Amino acid sequence: MKKGLFITFEGADGCGKTTQINLLKNYLENQGYQVVLTREPGAKGLGEKVREILLNYEGAVSDRCESFLFLADRAQNIDIIVNPAVNEGKIVLCDRHIDSTVAYQGYGRGLDIDRIKMLNNIATNGRKPDLTIVFDIDVETSMQRVGKNKDRMESAGIEFHNRVREGYLKIAKEEPERIKVVNSIQTVNDVFEEVKKIVNKYL
Numbered sequence: 001m002k003k004g005l006f007i008t009f010e011g012a013d014g015c016g017k018t019t020q021i022n023l024l025k026n027y028l029e030n031q032g033y034q035v036v037l038t039r040e041p042g043a044k045g046l047g048e049k050v051r052e053i054l055l056n057y058e059g060a061v062s063d064r065c066e067s068f069l070f071l072a073d074r075a076q077n078i079d080i081i082v083n084p085a086v087n088e089g090k091i092v093l094c095d096r097h098i099d100s101t102v103a104y105q106g107y108g109r110g111l112d113i114d115r116i117k118m119l120n121n122i123a124t125n126g127r128k129p130d131l132t133i134v135f136d137i138d139v140e141t142s143m144q145r146v147g148k149n150k151d152r153m154e155s156a157g158i159e160f161h162n163r164v165r166e167g168y169l170k171i172a173k174e175e176p177e178r179i180k181v182v183n184s185i186q187t188v189n190d191v192f193e194e195v196k197k198i199v200n201k202y203l
């Protein structure tokens with residue numbers, strides 16, 4: 001049986017990761033791999049309800065409450081989708097995961113980074129991605145791509161998003177074995193060439 005693999009995709013809003021995930025899914029399936037797509041927030045089922053609150057709730061949301069909602073969705077995603085699929089030898093591609101919470105709630109909102117990492121560890125029961133690709137993009141371009149219809153997170157302001165970007169780059173430096181950074185300001189095809197090169201080493 002093929003060995004399972006858990007790959008996560010990270011980066012700013014509008015960095016193009018969702019397009020890349022879909023390209024990678026087709027590429028891997030054409031080679032005979034069984035691929036499962038998932039995302040955070042919004043893993044299938046209950047996660048979709050949590051996502052709705054996180055992105056569209058209009059009342060006040062405390063930073064800690066926001067973190068716990070992301071973490072609750074994560075626990076569900078790991079238990080119900082990721083672990084069963086990886087254990088069956090499938091490749092799981094997950095749109096955002098632990099590093100989003102460190103980048104957005106830690107570096108972006110300013111919550112304690114070590115505590116976030118500890119909470120991540122509880123939410124995932126210690127499971128870490130085999131590989132994480134961060135799509136790096138400057139904040140101006142990413143906000144242009146997002147456009148005018150911004151959700152609750154996207155409306156958090158340019159300084160917040162600058163901190164998120166710096167956060168991602170810092171995390172990537174801390175864990176170079178797991179986290180690879182790809183420059184997202186290239187054509188979709190050029191970005192995908194880089195993605196393939198990185199992923200092929202793990203197959």
Ligand code: TYD
Nearest residue numbers: 012013014040041070096100101104153154
């Ligand atoms: P989404 O529409 O999925 O954004 P994208 O398509 O850019 O991935 O919205 C997810 C938003 O939630 C995004 O702004 C990042 C944010 N987020 C956090 O702040 N913390 C987290 O732990 C996760 C998973 C996402």
